[in-house]
Amino acid sequence: MARPADARKDQDLINILMSNARTSISDLAKALGVSRATAQGRLARLEKDGTIAGYTAILGKQAHVTSISAIILIELEVRQQGNVIAALRKKSEVVDCYTLSGPFDLFVKINCATSAHLDEIIDWIAEMDGVRRTTSSILLARKFER
Template structure:
């Protein structure tokens, strides 16, 4: 188990990378008050341990002509979660999938090139074996992201 000071520095490092994954190791070391080698070692350990699973590109507000996004809440039949998640994982339009507490079991974010394509994917999800019902919301504008 990491010492509390180490755990706080790891969380601070994660917060820095969450805000900007392109922050240089030198800048991270400076903010954390550690050497560059120590910061690089922490990053490597967090990646190796699976705490940091990868890095991604977050598109700005400009219209990149690429996507329309939606949030789909899914209520599942009993004991069908594994099969539904496996099927969702195979679709590149599914950007995120989270389990939930409450009346819905899954929270899924979709990203499609057109509204017609989005409609097809939403219909596909609704017709999947194991899906009891869905509720969909189109994402209009990102106000901020961390």
């Protein structure tokens, strides 16, 4: 088990990278108050143990890439969660998947290039074995992100 101070440093490192995934090792070390080698080792450990699974680019308002996103709430048949999640994981359009408490079992975020493609993916999900019902909402505008 990590010492509390180490756990805090790990969380601080993660917070910095979530704010800017391109932060250099030198800047990470400076912000954490550790050596460059220590910051690199901490980062490598977090990547190796799967805490940090990857890095991404977040597009700004002026980006010329067009896409449409939707949130799909899914109610599952009993004991079908594993199969449904495995199928969803194979689709690159599915960018997030969370389990839920309440009337729906899964929360899924989808990104597609066109509304027609989005419609195809929503239909594919609704027709999957183990899916009892879905409800969809198209995302209109991001007001903020942390």
